[in-house]
Amino acid sequence: MNKLVVVDQGSGAEVSARIVETEAYRSDDPASHSFNGPTPRSAVMFGPPGVLYVYLSYGIHSCANVVVGADGDGQAVLVRAVVPVDGLQTMRDRRAGRVDTDLANGPGKVCAALAIGLADNGTDLTAPTARIHIVDDGIPPPAHPLVGPRIGITKAIDTPWRFRTPSR
Numbered sequence: 001m002n003k004l005v006v007v008d009q010g011s012g013a014e015v016s017a018r019i020v021e022t023e024a025y026r027s028d029d030p031a032s033h034s035f036n037g038p039t040p041r042s043a044v045m046f047g048p049p050g051v052l053y054v055y056l057s058y059g060i061h062s063c064a065n066v067v068v069g070a071d072g073d074g075q076a077v078l079v080r081a082v083v084p085v086d087g088l089q090t091m092r093d094r095r096a097g098r099v100d101t102d103l104a105n106g107p108g109k110v111c112a113a114l115a116i117g118l119a120d121n122g123t124d125l126t127a128p129t130a131r132i133h134i135v136d137d138g139i140p141p142p143a144h145p146l147v148g149p150r151i152g153i154t155k156a157i158d159t160p161w162r163f164r165t166p167s168r
Contacts, residue, residue, distance in 0.1 A: 001019050001020060001021070001022055001141045001142060001145060001163060001164075001165060002018060002019065002020070002139045002140065002141050002142065002165065003018070003019050003134050003135060003136055003137075004016045004017065004018055004019070004085060004134065004135040004136075004137055005017050005019060005064075005079065005082060005110075005114060005132065005133075005134055005135075006132070006133045006134075006135050007114045007115060007116065007131060007132050008131045008132070009087070009090065009115065013087070013090075014086060014087060015084070015086060015087030015090050015091060015113075015114055015115075016084075016085045016086040016087065016135075017082035017083060017084050017085055017091075017104060017110075017113070017114060018082060018083045018085055018139070019079055019081075019082055019134075020081050020082060020083050020164065020165045020167070021079075021080040021081035021105075021162070021163065021164040021165070022077045022078060022079060022080055022162070022163050023077065023078040023080055023150045023151070023161055023162045023163075024068075024075075024076075024077050024078075024161035024163075025045075025065070025075065025076050025077070025078065025161070026069070026073075026074070026075045027045075027046075027069070027073060027074030027075065029156055029159065029161075030155040030156050031150065031153040031154075031155040031156040031157070031159070032045075032074070032076075033045060033053075033055065033076075034046065034074030034075070034076070037074075038074070041055060042055075042074070044067065044121055044122050045065070045067055045069075045074045045075070045076050046071070046072050046073065046074045047067055047071065047122070048067070048071045049066075049067050049068050049069060049070065049071075050066070050067065050124060050125050050126045051066075051067045051122060051123065051124055051125065052064060052065070052066060052067075052116075052120055052121065052122065052123040052124075052125055052132060053065040053066070053067055053076050053121060053122075054111070054116060054117065054118055054120050054121040055118075055121070056118065057107065057108060057152075060108070061107070061108025061111065061112075062108065062111035062112075062116055062117045062118060063078060063079075063107040063108060063110075063111060064078070064079050064107070064110060064111055064114075064116050064120075065077060065078045065079065066079065066125065066134065078107055079107065079110050080106065080107050080110070080151075080162070080164075081104060081105045081106065081107075081109075081110065081164075082104045082110050082113070082114070083104070084100070084103060084104065084113070088100070091103050091104065091113040091114070094112055094113055094115065095109065095112055095113050114132075116132065120132060142165045142166055144166065145163045145164060145165060145166070146163070146164040146165070146166055147160050147162070147163055148160055148162045148164075149162060150162045
């Protein structure tokens with residue numbers, strides 16, 4: 001948490017936002033897309049760490065995860081919420097009619113505000129030419145993040161793998 005997601009919008013324009021809420025998923029977790037092994041949808045979760053796994057929730061909303069496990073392990077962290085840092089007006093335009101606090105306070109809203117979609121699935125977030133990066137700007141993760149159960153799942157709902165900055 002507290003890292004920046006930076007997305008190249010083309011023509012040298014970027015939007016960026018600070019990650020303030022995440023959820024963790026592992027291959028031994030029945031709520032994880034990787035639980036039953038690799039499928040066409042979840043194969044990216046089994047790739048190397050630092051890759052973006054994007055899927056559609058309810059067939060409508062893109063959700064972005066960062067693969068974090070070793071190659072073949074099936075672990076990822078869902079980016080649940082971000083706070084805009086650069087490109088606020090662009091995010092407002094994409095999420096018209098929302099107050100700033102509601103621009104990216106859910107995983108589908110994050111992808112809408114940052115223009116992350118299925119075409120970004122498999123992006124190597126560490127590649128110098130990638131459109132999307134995660135950047136450490138020196139802000140440390142919270143010393144005492146808020147920890148609680150994950151949201152929007154029906155299995156392993158009590159697993160305390162949701163992490164938020166204390167201000168969330």
